[in-house]
Every structure is written in C-alpha cells, then in structure tokens.
Amino acid sequence: MPAVRASKAFIPTLKEAPTDATVASHKLLVRAGFVRQLGAGIYDYLPLARRSLTRIEQIIREEMEAIGAQEFYLPALHPADLWKESGRWDVMGDNMFRLKDRKGGDYCLGMTHEEIFTAIARDELRSYRQLPQVWYQIQSKFRDEPRPKSGLLRVRQFTMKDAYSFDVDRAGLDKSYEDQRQAYQKIFTRCGLDFVAVQAHSGSMGGSESSEFMVRTDAGEDLVAACPKCRYAANTETATSRLEQLPDQPGPPALEKFATPGVVTIEALQRQPYGVGARRQLKSLIYVADGKPVVAVVRGDQELNEAKLQTATGAVEVRPARADEIPAIMGASAGSLGAVSFTAAPVFVDPSVADRTNMVTGANEDGFHWKGVDVRRDLLVHGKLAELRSVKAGEGCPRCDGTLDVFKALEVGHIFKLGTKYSESLKASVLDASGAQVPIVMGSYGIGVERILAAAIELHHDADGIVFPLAIAPFHVAVLTLGKEPELVEAAEQVVAALTAAGVDVLFDERDERPGVKFKDADLIGHPVRIAVGKKGLAEGKVEWKLRGGKEVTLVPIGEVAAKAAALVAGR
Template sequence: MTGGFRLGYNPAPMPISRYSQLFIPTLKEAPADAQVASHKLLVRAGFIRQLGAGIYDVLPLAKRTLTRIEAIIREEMAAIGAQEFYLPALHPAEIWKESGRWDVMGDNMFRLKDRKGGDYCLGMTHEEIFTAIARDELRSYRQLPQVWYQLQTKFRDEPRPKSGLLRVRQFTMKDAYSFDVDYAGLDQRYDDEKGAYEKIFSRCGLDFVAVQAHSGAMGGSGSQEFMVKTDAGEDLVAACPRCRYAANTETATSRLPAEQDLPSLPVPEKFATPGVVTIEALQRQPYGVGAKRQLKTLVYMADDQPVVAVVRGDHDLNEAKLQTATGASNVRPAHPEEIPGLMGAHAGSLGAVSFTKCRVFVDLALEGRTGMTTGANEDGFHLRGVDVKRDLLAHGRLADLRTVQAGEGCPKCDGTLDVFKALEVGHIFKLGTKYSDSMKATVLTAEGKEVPIVMGSYGIGVERIMAAAIELHHDEAGIVWPLSIAPFHATVLTLGAEPELAKAAQEVCAALEQAGMDVLYDDRDERAGVKFKDADLLGIPLRIAVGRKGLAQGAVEWKLRSGKDVAMVPVGEVKAKASELLATVK
C-alpha cells in the first residue's frame, strides 16, 4: 500500500452482507469438553466445528478472520523482502531421511505409503523442502540473501488434542526460511523476522513477550518464542518485571541464595533407610534430612542410551534442558524395569556417587555443595556426607538441568522472577548449517570457496493468533475482536420492523462501507435483544442500532463492543466517524 492505514484485509466493494443469508450457526451452550475461552466461544459463535480429534472445520466467520491475519502477515513479510511460495504438504520419506529427521520425529509424524509401497509423510514443517530448493537452485553468494515463506497446512499426530485450536492435528503455519552466505547475514535476517513478528502480533491485537527458547528437534544455535500470557497456555515463562528478562522455563535460569552446608565426610557413609523412597520421607524423623541437602537422582534414556541426571531434592528436572545437555534428539524417563539393571536398585534408592556405567549430569545449583545425602544404589540404603565435586564430578559434568520457580532471583538484575502460563504464537530459529550440511546445500563465496548455506527458520501459528486474540479479548457475553482481525468491522441492526428503519439501516451500511468498513447487516426478523446478544457473542467491534426515536432526530445508536457507552451519532456523521475509527488501526 502506498498510503493510508493498513487494515490487513480490505476486499473490493461487495453487496451488503445480510445476516439472514449467511451461515452463522450460533449456539447457546459451549461443548461439554471445552475448557478454554477460545474453544467455547469459537464454537458458540459459529466460527468452527469439530470433525474429529484435533481436526476442525473452519466456517465462514473464522475464514474471514484468518484471511485478515494472513493479509497482515503477507504485508509484513513483503516489508522485509520475503517471497511467498506454496509447497506440497505430502513429502517423500527420502528428503526427511537426508536431514536425519525421519526417525527423530517419531510418532508425531503422520506417515503413509503410496500404492507402490513408497514411504511418505504429511509435512510437520518444511525445512527439508526449502533446503532442497536452495541446494538445487542457488550456486553463488551473489544470489544471497534469500528469504522465502509460505502459508501452508501442517500436520502433527498430536497424542492429546485439546483446547480447540490450541492443540490440534492439522493447522496453518506461516513458515519462513532465510539463506545467507555467513552468520552475519543470518543475524540480520533473524532481526528482520523478529521485527516483523512484533509488528504482526501487535497489529493483530496481541499482548506478547519474546522469550529465550529451546530449539528442540529444529536444532540450531538459538531461538526465541513469542508468547501470549494466558491461563490457556501450556508453556511456562519466567520473566522479571524489573529488567524485562524473559525465557521459557525450558531455558530460563535464576539466582539462588547460598546454602549453609555441613562438612563432607572423608568418604560417604551408608546408612539404612528401610521403606524410604521419596524426598519427603527422608525429611521426616528419624532422618531429618532437608530437601535442600538431598540429591535427587533420575535415570533417563537419551536417544535410547541411559543417562543419569542429578538435581537438588527440592528442584524439578527440566527434560528440555537435559535434552540440550545430552545433545540427544529425544529424551524420556527410563521405564521402571530399565533401572535396576543399570543402577543396582529401584527408583527411590538411586545415587551417582562414583557411578560410571553411563553419562552423569549434575545440575549447576549443586556446584560446590558438601555434606549432601543421596541414594546408595542399594534398596533401603542412602549415603550421607557426600561432596558433589569429589564424589560426582570426578566422572560427571555440570549442566543447567532444573526448572526455575517463581520468586527466585533474576539472573540479569536484583529483581525476582514471575512464572506464568503462556501460549506460543510464533517461534524463530537460527538454524545455522544444520540442514545445509546434512543435505549438502552449498554456494561459492566471493573467493571461490564452497561453503554451506547459513539458514534461519521462522514460524507463526495462524489459527493460534485467532485463538490467542479471543483468550485476551472476551467477556461474559462473548468475543471482543480487535478491529484489525474481526470478521466484520461493524454490524447494523434495526430496533423494529418498520420499512423506514430498514431503509435507513441500509443507508448506514452504505456509509460505513464507503468509509472502508466490512459491514454485517442484521436483517433478521428477531427481537432487538436477540440481535444485541448475537452481536456481542460474535464480537463485532462496532454496533449501530437504528430505532424510531433516534431516527426521528436524525441519529443512530453507536456502541463499541469494547466499551459500555452508547452514543447518539447523526446519520450524516457516521461515515466520518467510521473513518476516524479505522484510522486507529496500526
């Protein structure tokens, strides 16, 4: 666009959208299994219907909102020079095997065979496909940088679909990929995408925070998530109100106060603890060992190889941090039957003192601790007087393993951390050469040297933006859409059945459309109260009611969904006032 405001979706003038002719299947009650606001309201307001577990039909109102969101994304992608593609959702197995992720993705990937027995999958993401195009088409540094993106359907065999559009098996993602000759270029593209994401989410009406994140199966040297604070979220974010430090608890760190330790014994001393298999039991008399003086020892499988993780008794192990420490593609807790053969005892009596049968990782919070107590790797026995440096780190190594807790010290300032639930709406990654190395995507530098292309990957969940907006903007009556992504900007209704009211309402509709608004004309033969309730449920930002008393004075009722006040506005001023309202959209 060359001037004026950018709304995200401004179709050519259309005939008036009449409520009586549209498919808007509203419900009085939400589904019994709906737990979060966005799920309840999207169903009640006639935006979606469930086809199967984690699979939803997108109905016309939702499609209008999603189209607005996609238009905003396209504008901001164009602003940083990104070019739009549309790639297949059906992928041959070979290309995923090139990157090594065919096995890594495990049961999360939908897999199928064609009639000839060939292996295929439904794409969860498109790193491999875009890398293959770059490998085949890019030859020289002169062709770089490139930023490519698409809006495409993705598939994930989610084991526990729930919360409406927040945990699904089929979803739409804006995934972008950058290609550079060096890491300086990657840093620039990463910053460009971050800036574009901030504009996209702000324009969509989201209150968000960018947090340090875990890269997971995507790999790479670093990543950030864009999170919306809501109880509907399934991620936990640690944030400092004072210095704005923020990180997913999968990567967050904190300051802990120093502990007053007991001296260690010359060698750890074994003592009987019959029936004691929990941290809490060891705290009780006659033992009286506080949780902060206990070592919690856990056995995990990292890419099917056992590892031992040790954290303080009152701390929780963070599996994502353990995955980072081990460098594994996947980690899982060891099954109970897998533990005794490795450790010599069952869970509850485990320890890592002088243990050398597998890799041992010790949490950073335990560095320098003395006089500690841990399991003896013998059922019914523990060891006391343990010196972490002497007894564990001679064969193990320190790593950040624990999950931070609210109230702990900020790692960046002298503030304290808040921990809250949040919903991920976007994620950006510095992939580096993870995919170009494995898939042999190279270019020639100015000096004629062949180097792997340096890549970044950047994703946005389109339906998640819609759901997140509802989680942030709703009340007891229904949705309260931000103007920029509402399915209609305004709804016009009559407070009676007189022909002159209908005529005036259509004139108001025309004035609003001339101002650039999409208008829903509620022409149904219903009581005014029903129309008001439906307008609130649907969340239309502006409601204009045409009634006999007001019209006698040449005015109509003007009410914003986000407020309670009703104003009488002269009919001749509706267009100008609507234009003024639209101009507030950034």
C-alpha cells in the same frame, strides 16, 4: 467488500457451548459460529473464521513483504527422500503423518518445510551474490499430535506462516533473524496480542538459538520465567535462575554409609530420626535417552526439567526409566539411588549443587544412603555439569537482582537460527567471495495463524462473548435494524451503503428477529462497533453507536456514522 446480509449469511450461533469445550476461545469460536469440529484436532473453518484468518494472513503478508520476504506456496504432500536425507524421517517419529502411494512409495504430510525449501535453495542457488534470500509461505501443516486439545490451540492440521532465510555467513543470519523478530513484534501487536519474546528450547528443529513469542494466558501450555525488572524472559525449558548460596557445615571427612531401612522418598529422609533437609539431599533420577540410561542429579527440593535433560544428553527422546528397568541399570531400586562413583551410565549434575559438600544421597544399595558427599570430589569426577532443574517463581533473576515470575503462556510464533544443519545434510551450498564452496547459513521462522485468532479471543472476551480487536474482526461494524418499519429499514440501508462506500466491512443484521436476539448475537461475535437503527434515534435522524469493548451508547447523526466508522477503521 460488499456488506453481508445476516438473513442470507451462514453464521450458526449457539446458545450453549458444546460440553467438550473447556477453554474460552474454543467455546466462543463454536458458539459464535466460527468453527465446527470434524475430528480430534481437526476443524472446519466457517465463513466468520475465514474472514478473521484472512485478515491475520494479510497482516502477516504485509509485514513479511516489508522485510523483503517473498511468498511461495509449496506442497503439503512430500516424498520421503528429502526427509530421509535430512535425517528427520526417523527423528519425527509418530508425530509425522505418513502414507504410501499406489506404487508403495513413502510419503508424508509436511509438518514444516525446512527440507523442501532447502532443496530449492540447493538446486537453484549458486553464488553468495544471490543471497540473502528470505522465502515464506502461508500453508497447511500436519502433525499427528499425541494429544490434540483446547479447540484451536493444539490441532493436527493448522495453517502456518513459515519463513526461511538463506545467508552466506553468521552475520547475514543475525540480520535476517533480527528482521524477522521485528516483523513478528509488529504482526502480533497489530493482531491485538500482548506478548513476550522468550529464549527457547529448539527441540527437533535443531540450531543454536531460538526465541518464542508467548501470549500470557492460562489456556497456554508452556511455562515462562520472566524478570519484571530487566528484560530476561525464557521458557522454563531453558530458563535458569540465581539461587542463594547455601552454606555447608563441615561434615564427615569421608563418605559415610548409613542405614535407612524403608526410606524411599526425600520427605521420609527429612523426618526424624534422619532429619536431612531436602536442600541437603541429592535427588538422582534415572532416564532413558534414545534407549540408553542416563542419571540426572538435582537438589532434593528441585524438579528435573526433561527438556533440559534432552538438551544435555543431545538425545531425540528422553523418558523416565520404568521402575522395573531401574535395578538392572543402577543395582538398586528407586529410593536408594545415587551417582557417587557411578560410571555405568552418563551422569549429569545441576550446577546449583556443584560446590556443595556434606550432602546426602542414596548409596545405590537398597536401604542405605551416603552422608558427607562432596559433589566435586564424589560426582563431578565422572559426571558432567548441565542445567537440569526447573526454575520456580520467586527465585532470583540470572541477569539482575530481580525476582523471577513464572506464568503459563501460549506459543504463537517461534524463530530459529538453524545455522548449517539443513544446508549440510541436504548439501545446499554457494560459492563465497573467495570462490570457496560454503554451506548456506539458514534461519527458520514460524507463526501459527489459527493460534493468533484463538489467543486474541483468550485475551479479549467477556461474559457476553468475544471482544474482537478491530484488525482481525470478521467485520468492522454490525448494523442492526430494530424494527420492520419501511422508513427504518430504508435508513439502515442508507447507513450500510455509506459505510461500505467508506471502506468499512459491514455485517447487516436485517433479520426478522427481535432486538434482543440481534444484540446477543452481535455481542457474541464481538463486532468492534455496533450501529443500531431504531425508532427512537431515527426520530432525531440519528443512529446508536456502541463499541463492543465499552458500555457507552451514543447517538450519531445518520450522515456522520460512515465517516466516524471509517476513521476508527483507519486508526484515526
């Protein structure tokens, strides 16, 4: 590409970050002139951002094509029928932007494209001989997020690479899924991201198995549990852990009710005169799952994970019951709740307490608790075992004898084995080798394009600005003139021409500005290489070469810079 002249370019850098930016990537993207905000979770992408995003998209394309995926471009405006057919018109709830056309017909803006791609497969694919098919697109998605935040990390309109695989059977799906997984690893690595692939919760996508690609950063909103010893890594929405076996002393032979006036917390029951340790208590939490009450039981010192409860109940939406709803469900108020002999609503019990005896729990009668609770005898006759608790750092790895680490992470990609969920609801089938009509086995695979940019900045920045990975920087090199002398400008022009001829993308900062301004802008934008043309070096026929990531400045003969930069760009 031809070099861009800074004096003519629209690169509105700012000395100060807007006050409403809190995370590093947001502040820097605004300050460095990449984005401007149009509304909550809606951004303008200026030329620098477009250049970086185009590079990211190109990397994604190359890796998709490498595994045989074919690029499509589908509409963002969808008629409601397909969504009604799959059942997700209702499932997506308020997260979906909905609109009506002039005739009053229902439409929505696409949040994802399973329905649309599946409809194409349904209409066009007839035989197993046409499979596998792997289709993808890079396109805008719209989600009416409850709370957009953190600049580009959580927005309402964003670009997604979404891919879909269509196979005759599970074995085919396993292969397609594995291809995508490997392509994802290449994509994120090429974009300069350190990431972990973790076992994940499938949410509203459905399906049997999914992996998220997570970038470890405090700007992220997910929690990942990972074992440093083996490869175990999972979103805490599905992660489990190995807990130490707690010995139970023999307690009362039968349930025994005791008065606990005014005791409504785990902590209060731990204090004298009761002295019941939190790990000896059962915590009973009342939730409403798709409008129906459910009871979740974990150990007193554990936290319930709502995503796990959602998985256990199979509900689309779970929420805590309000204090005023609880008495009608349980017959007692929060603080005295328990699930012993409770059958008025489904009861789910975390496996970590399955074998416990001599436990204490609320008696479902205000001011009373049970002691001598045997979980199998008293709860599991009517209750079901289900993973419910949130894992915590320091707990044992479920796969080896290591200890789990828990950290914040940002999701940049997610791959799903969908199975036949969509092909069944939308009736997409083919004839298999035996001539039987079988539903197509599907997978779906997403990457948040702008999130890659933001994640790269979260990972690579310093006090002066962005430190761009070369592969996704808007320009490879910035050439700065440090003076107005004609011979200096002439030399800089030569350098720029040589670089451009060598295939290096250059921002030529020939503005009539003081050197300090140019240095500051170059650091802020984070060009991987800065080439400064000044009087000092020029006297020896040299220019200054500096990598954004380092401190060292070296003098390079004018005739050699282009080759040096080209080698760097080529990864040599």
